[in-house]
Amino acid sequence: MRVSHYFEGEGVVTxxxxxxxxxxxxxLDDHGIDYTTEPTLDCDLLHLNNAGPRSIYYAKRARRRRIPVLFHTHNTAADFRDSFVFSNALARPLxxxxAYAYGQADHLVCPSEHNQEVIADYTDTPSTVISNGFDGDRFAGWDDPELRAEYLDRYDLEPPVVxxxxxxxxRKGLDTFVEVARRLPEYDFAWFGYLNPTGGRLDRFxxxxxxxxxxxxxxxxxxFTGYIEDPRGAPAAGDVFFWPSRNENEGMALLEAMHCGKPPVVRAIPTYEWLADGEDCRKVETTDEFVEAITELCEDEAERGRIGANAAATTDRFTLEGVGEQLVGLYDELVSGPTNERTPTG
Incomplete structure (x- = not known):
C-alpha cells in the first residue's frame, strides 16, 4: 500500500x-506503510489533513481516478473562532x-465523538471516530527532578504550579485563565506555549x-513562557493542569498532561463527556467553580495524586499503538473496498 499523506500548510500550521x-x-512508520508527504495520484490512498484549495483539487482528481480519499476533520467553524484577527468574521463562510471540502472525500476521520456530531451537520460523508492520540515518548523523563528544578527556576515558579x-x-479560555490567576494570588500560574496562532511568523498582526x-x-x-523547545518542561514544572478551553475537537495537550499524571481541571464542554468528574478530572462550568477546584487540588497533594493517577490510566486507550491499529485498519478497509460509490459535493 502506498499513501499520499498530505498536510496543506505544513511548516506554517503549528x-x-x-x-x-x-x-x-x-x-505509518511503525506499520511499515510506504507514504509520501506530497499530494500525488501515484498512490493507493489519498489522506488529507487540512482543507485547502490544493487538497480539494487533488481530492477531486483522485475520486475521478477511483483512488479512495480520506479527510481528517481537524477543522470546524466553531473551533476556528476566537483564534486570531478576523477569525470570527471568517468563521461564517468557513x-x-x-462542508464542500469534506464532501469530496470517500470517508472522514473525526478525532472525537463530539467532532463527529458537528461534522454530521456539514456533510453526509461516512465517518469514523479515531483519536489523534498522543506520543508518550515525547514526554519520557518528564518526572526528572533536575528537569523540574530547571523549569521552576527558569520561570521563577513556586509549587504547586497551575x-x-x-x-x-x-478560545483556549485565556480570559478565564487570567481571571482565576488574579483571584488566586497565592499560587503561580504558567501558560507554556506560543503567544500567537502561527508560532511567531506574523504575531503582532x-x-x-x-x-x-x-x-x-x-x-x-x-x-506566559512563550514557546519551549522541550515539551516535557510543562508537566515537569506544573502540578495542576488548568484547561479552560471553550471549544475543542479533542485537545492533545490535555491527553499529554493526563499521561504525565497531572490532574486536569477542565471546562464542562461536550467534547469531554468521556471524562468523569471527581475521578480522572475536575469538570466545572463557572469561574467560581474553577477557583474552587484549583484551590482544592493545590491544597491537597493526596487528591492531586489520586486524580492524576486515574487520569494517566484513562489515557491508555489514546496511545499511538491503539490509535494506530484503528487508522491502519481503516486504510485497509478503504483500499480493499469499493470506492466512489458516493457522489461528491459540488
Missing amino acids: GGFAQSVNNQRAV KPFL FMFGHVIK LQPRETRELVENSPDNCT
Whole structure:
C-alpha cells in the first residue's frame, strides 16, 4: 500500500494540529506503510489533513481516478473562532467551505465523538471516530527532578504550579485563565506555549488586541513562557493542569498532561463527556467553580495524586499503538473496498 499523506500548510500550521499529523506519520512508520508527504495520484490512498484549495483539487482528481480519499476533520467553524484577527468574521463562510471540502472525500476521520456530531451537520460523508492520540515518548523523563528544578527556576515558579500548555488564544479560555490567576494570588500560574496562532511568523498582526491586552495586563503570579523547545518542561514544572478551553475537537495537550499524571481541571464542554468528574478530572462550568477546584487540588497533594493517577490510566486507550491499529485498519478497509460509490459535493 502506498499513501499520499498530505498536510496543506505544513511548516506554517503549528500546535496540536501539526503534532497530530506527526502522530499519523509515526503510525505509518511503525506499520511499515510506504507514504509520501506530497499530494500525488501515484498512490493507493489519498489522506488529507487540512482543507485547502490544493487538497480539494487533488481530492477531486483522485475520486475521478477511483483512488479512495480520506479527510481528517481537524477543522470546524466553531473551533476556528476566537483564534486570531478576523477569525470570527471568517468563521461564517468557513462552514460551507469545509462542508464542500469534506464532501469530496470517500470517508472522514473525526478525532472525537463530539467532532463527529458537528461534522454530521456539514456533510453526509461516512465517518469514523479515531483519536489523534498522543506520543508518550515525547514526554519520557518528564518526572526528572533536575528537569523540574530547571523549569521552576527558569520561570521563577513556586509549587504547586497551575499550568496550561498550548497556543495562547482566547478560545483556549485565556480570559478565564487570567481571571482565576488574579483571584488566586497565592499560587503561580504558567501558560507554556506560543503567544500567537502561527508560532511567531506574523504575531503582532494576527494576534487580536484583546489577547495582547489580557497577556500584558495579567497579574504578577501569571507567567506566559512563550514557546519551549522541550515539551516535557510543562508537566515537569506544573502540578495542576488548568484547561479552560471553550471549544475543542479533542485537545492533545490535555491527553499529554493526563499521561504525565497531572490532574486536569477542565471546562464542562461536550467534547469531554468521556471524562468523569471527581475521578480522572475536575469538570466545572463557572469561574467560581474553577477557583474552587484549583484551590482544592493545590491544597491537597493526596487528591492531586489520586486524580492524576486515574487520569494517566484513562489515557491508555489514546496511545499511538491503539490509535494506530484503528487508522491502519481503516486504510485497509478503504483500499480493499469499493470506492466512489458516493457522489461528491459540488
